Every structure is written in structure tokens, then in C-alpha cells.
Amino acid sequence: MTNNPGSRNYDDVGMIPIVAPGRPNKAARSVLRKLVQGEAPPTAPMNIVDRLAGSPYANFTIQVGKAEESARKTIDFALRLAETMFRYGAGALEVETSIIAVTAALGLRNIEVDITNQSVIINYAPRDAVPITLLRVVRSWTNNYAGLVAIHELVTDIASGGVTRDEATRRLEVIVKKPKPFPRWMVSLAEAIFAAAVVGVIGGTLLGMAVALLTILLAGQVARVLGKWRVPDFFVTAISSFIVTIVALLCFMANLALSPSVVVAGGILLMLPSGRLVSAVQDAINGFPVTAAGRFLSAFLSFGAIVSGIAVALVMSSMAGADWLEVAEPITGTRPLYLVLILVAISTVAICIAEQTAIKLLLPTMAVALAGYLAFYYGMEIGLGNRFAPAIAAVVVGILARIIALRLGAPQLVVAVPSIIFLLVGLSIFRAMFVMTLTPDDSVSGAVGIFNALIIILAVAAGVVLGDNIARPFTRSNGQKDRRRNRRR
Structure with missing residues (x-):
């Protein structure tokens, strides 16, 4: 059969009309492919x-x-x-x-x-x-x-x-x-001033601050001598905490108007591995579990050394006829906000000197610590609790530390770590370990205390990391440069 021009084509056998195939819709196929298949192979390793x-x-x-x-x-x-x-x-x-x-x-x-x-x-x-x-x-x-x-x-x-x-x-x-920015005698004095300021923050009297200052000076000199003798850090920490406790006991026996628990807390706070604990949690969050585990073990060994030194001092005083002191009792002393801010500023500058921070970062770090403490203080005032308020303060510290540190050509760590010392994250673990170890009747409360302290430490470390990530968009020196691909010279 012959088809006329312009007429429909028919199959010769069944007279079935033949329809020409349509053009494939490339856009639709591309959208469908993206829905069912990823743009990159799911098993490809990350560069x-x-x-x-x-x-x-x-x-x-x-x-x-x-x-x-x-x-x-x-x-x-x-x-x-x-x-x-x-x-x-x-x-x-x-x-x-x-x-x-x-x-x-x-x-x-x-x-x-x-x-x-x-x-x-x-x-x-x-x-x-x-x-x-x-x-x-x-x-x-x-x-x-x-x-x-x-x-x-x-x-x-x-x-x-x-x-x-x-x-x-x-x-x-x-x-x-290159020599460190501060001489050894200034570091020793800064450590003692830090202990005295912390005693004031947690409610100690002027006499307690003076005793803490002198005690840390004594313990620091003994620690340096032991370090020259290559004594392991575990025993150096234990002996230092022993000295702090003995001094507090002697003051108590002399009927001085001070709280032994406050003196001990201020004296051992410098020995507590608070920064190491926070760094361990940060390493775990950032994907370094082995490093985090090592730092956790090292931190808990330090806690064990502190508890051992205090326990030996208490046992020796008890054998000598003195009363058993509760050096881990909760501290409830308060100070006016303006006075606490002054002490926080002093203690932050002192710990910066002890950590050999660059001179240009002393005042910026103090400002970050004050902002973090204000966030912590008002968080407690509005009822956030002793778990959420430190986390909020840590987020504030993390944000400000990254912005200020990178503007001054420094890593975030050197500003963030000294700025969170005021949260006293290590003191709560020490008290819990002390209760669980030396008061068997309260071992359950000690275990609960350790769990609560770990929760707070996790919240603080996570808050610092979260603040660091939040501040990343604000620390780009040049937006066009960040959007540009890696260039070649």
C-alpha cells in the first residue's frame, strides 16, 4: 500500500498506526538520577x-x-x-x-x-x-x-x-x-596568686587567701626540687596535695578563723587537671578517641594522686589525735558580683602567666573569662541549673575565644582554656572521688557525684567546641578568598 504525502503511516499487515518516538527529556532524567543516586560514590574516601x-x-x-x-x-x-x-x-x-x-x-x-x-x-x-x-x-x-x-x-x-x-x-x-615570656619566679608567684584568688571566689576569707598563697609557694618549690630528681608526676602531685592538707590541718589545730575545706580546695585547684579533662572531651568530639582515652587516664591518675596525698595527711593527723576533717564539704560562701569579677580577672591573668601565654593575649583572655563568668552567673540566676549554665558559659567562651584569638594571630585553645578555669570543673570530680574513696558509707553518693561531674565536664567541653564552630563564619578574613579554590604559585 502506498501512503500519500502528509498522511499517517500504517503498518502493512495490521494497519496499525506507527508513532515516531519522542525525544528523551534530559532534564527529567537528570532529576530522577539525582533522586535515586548520589553525586559521589558513597564508599569513596574523604580527601x-x-x-x-x-x-x-x-x-x-x-x-x-x-x-x-x-x-x-x-x-x-x-x-x-x-x-x-x-x-x-x-x-x-x-x-x-x-x-x-x-x-x-x-x-x-x-x-x-x-x-x-x-x-x-x-x-x-x-x-x-x-x-x-x-x-x-x-x-x-x-x-x-x-x-x-x-x-x-x-x-x-x-x-x-x-x-x-x-x-x-x-x-x-x-x-x-626562644625563652618563655615570664621568668620562673613570676610563674611561681602567679600560681600562688591564682590559688589565693580562687579561695576568694569560692568564699574564703582574707586569712584563707593568704594561707593558700603561702602554701602554694611552698608546694611549688618542693615540686620543682622533686622534678629535678626525676620523681614521677604522680608522686609529685601526691606530695603537693599532702603539703596543702597538712598546712590546712595545722591552721585548724591553731584555731585560726578559716575553713580547712576552702584552703584545701584553693590549694589543689592548680593541681587539678581541669584543662586536660576538657581537652580530652574535645578530642573525643573531634574524632580522636585514642588521644582522648590517654588524656582521660592521665587526668584520673592525677585525681588519684591528689586524693592519696590528702588521705595520707588526714590519716596521719587522726593517728596524732586530731579530729577527722571533712575537706571535701560543699562550699557555700558567696561574694558580691563586683568583687567576684575582680577576683576572676586576677585569677585569669595569673593562670595565663603560669601557662606562659603571650603578653598580647593577657587582657583579651581576661575579657573573655569575665564575659563567660557573667554568662554563667546570670544563667544560674535565671534558674538554668548547675549543668546547663556552665554549658552556656562555655559556648560564650568558645565563640569569643575563636574570634579574638584568630584576630590576634593565635589558636583558639590559648584563650579558651584559661577562660573556663572559673567553672571549677575539676573540683567537683575531686570531691566525688574523695567521698567515694575515704567515706565508704557514702560511696553511692560519691559515684553519683562523679557521674554529675562528668556530665558538667562534657557540657563545658562540648560548649567550647560548639562555640568554636558557631564563630567560624565570623572569622573569615576575606569572603572572596574563602570561596576561591586552592590556588597555585
Whole structure:
């Protein structure tokens, strides 16, 4: 059958009309594919450079042509940098981001970083080449927040592409050999002033503040002598807490008008690993469980040493005929808000000096601590409770610490940690451990107290991390620069 032009086509057999197939709708197919299939394979590993997202080093500059020929030297420098940061008190996340930023800026992309409580491993495995794996163990620690600030500035300069590896190595050596900003005698005096100010914050009298100051001076000198003799830190802490308790007992036996529990609390607060506990929780939140576990164990060993020293002093005084003192009783003393703010400011500056903070950060850190304490105070006033109010204060500290620290060229840690000491997160755990260990009849209440203290510590650490994340959009130096891809020189 012949079809006329313009007529419909028919099948020769069944006279069934034949319809031409329509064009595929590409837009509809694309939308359908996105609904049922992800844009990236779900099992693809994350690029290690993606760990820099949200960090101060997110926009690094790659120095092309300088990687393969000196990969070993670059890895050695990165390990030396990481070891120094750990020695000075940096957190695991800060160390990891610094390593990634430095190695990426110097041209090493195929690396893996593994960080534990006291070791750093870097594996460099380029294609069609022999891999390199190097390990560095951190065997000593020291207080040097000023050194952390200098290292932060160095890593920032490397990431911006303005420093070569050889120059960076020389600058790191200068940082390591540079003296700390405050002499030893000033650190000892600052530790004693911190203890005295804390006694005033928790309700102690002027006499109690003076006794705490003299006690910490004595305990500090004994601790330094024991340190020169290479005595383990556990026994140094135990002996120091023993000295603090003996002094409080002697004052009580002399009928001085002061509370032994306040004197002991002020004396041991400097020994309490409050910052280590918060750092451990932060490491766990940031994805470093091994490092967090190590820091938790170290912190609880310190608590055990403090309880041991106090227990020995109490037993010795009881054998000598003195009355058994309740040094872990709750402290209910109050002070006017203006006076507490003054004492918080003094104690914050004192702990900054003890931690060897850079001089330019003393006043900003004090301001952050005062803002955090006001948030804590008014949170308690409106009835948030002793669990939620510290968390709110920690969020405020985390936000302000990141904004101020990065504006001044420093990591958030050096401002945040001294600013949360006023929350006294370690004192509650000490009291709970003391009750559970030395008063068997109240062991259940001691266990409940430890649980409540851990909840508060978790809330404080999570609040600092949350504040740090909230402040990230406000700490971008240049919006266009952040939206730009990693550029090459």
C-alpha cells in the first residue's frame, strides 16, 4: 500500500498506526538520577585536605615543583612541628590540621596522619614510588602558650605560600630555643596568686587567701626540687596535695578563723587537671578517641594522686589525735558580683602567666573569662541549673575565644582554656572521688557525684567546641578568598 504525502503511516499487515518516538527529556532524567543516586560514590574516601575545612588554614597556597625532590625533609619538618605543638599543650585537632596544611602547602598530597596521645605518624605514599613512614614520640611536656602562638603564625605563613621549607625550619628552631615570656619566679608567684584568688571566689576569707598563697609557694618549690630528681608526676602531685592538707590541718589545730575545706580546695585547684579533662572531651568530639582515652587516664591518675596525698595527711593527723576533717564539704560562701569579677580577672591573668601565654593575649583572655563568668552567673540566676549554665558559659567562651584569638594571630585553645578555669570543673570530680574513696558509707553518693561531674565536664567541653564552630563564619578574613579554590604559585 502506498501512503500519500502528509498522511499517517500504517503498518502493512495490521494497519496499525506507527508513532515516531519522542525525544528523551534530559532534564527529567537528570532529576530522577539525582533522586535515586548520589553525586559521589558513597564508599569513596574523604580527601585528607578536606579536614582543613573550617580551620584557619583552609585556603592554603601550593608551592609547585618542590615536593617530590625533598619529601623526606618536608615530613621531618612536619613531625618536628607536631612534636613541638604537643609539648606546648596543643590539642589533637590543632596538630592534625597544622600537619595537613604544612604538607599540602609544600606539595605533599598523598599523606596520611595518625595521632595518638603521645605519638605522631606520617605516611607518604606517592604513586609508583617507595612510600615513606615516619614516627615521632612526644616524651616531655611544658607550659608554653606563647610558643603555640608563634607556631600558629608560622603555619599560617606557610599555608599562605610566603615561607619556604628551609626558612620555616629556621623559624621553628628559633621558636624552640626562644625563652618563655615570664621568668620562673613570676610563674611561681602567679600560681600562688591564682590559688589565693580562687579561695576568694569560692568564699574564703582574707586569712584563707593568704594561707593558700603561702602554701602554694611552698608546694611549688618542693615540686620543682622533686622534678629535678626525676620523681614521677604522680608522686609529685601526691606530695603537693599532702603539703596543702597538712598546712590546712595545722591552721585548724591553731584555731585560726578559716575553713580547712576552702584552703584545701584553693590549694589543689592548680593541681587539678581541669584543662586536660576538657581537652580530652574535645578530642573525643573531634574524632580522636585514642588521644582522648590517654588524656582521660592521665587526668584520673592525677585525681588519684591528689586524693592519696590528702588521705595520707588526714590519716596521719587522726593517728596524732586530731579530729577527722571533712575537706571535701560543699562550699557555700558567696561574694558580691563586683568583687567576684575582680577576683576572676586576677585569677585569669595569673593562670595565663603560669601557662606562659603571650603578653598580647593577657587582657583579651581576661575579657573573655569575665564575659563567660557573667554568662554563667546570670544563667544560674535565671534558674538554668548547675549543668546547663556552665554549658552556656562555655559556648560564650568558645565563640569569643575563636574570634579574638584568630584576630590576634593565635589558636583558639590559648584563650579558651584559661577562660573556663572559673567553672571549677575539676573540683567537683575531686570531691566525688574523695567521698567515694575515704567515706565508704557514702560511696553511692560519691559515684553519683562523679557521674554529675562528668556530665558538667562534657557540657563545658562540648560548649567550647560548639562555640568554636558557631564563630567560624565570623572569622573569615576575606569572603572572596574563602570561596576561591586552592590556588597555585
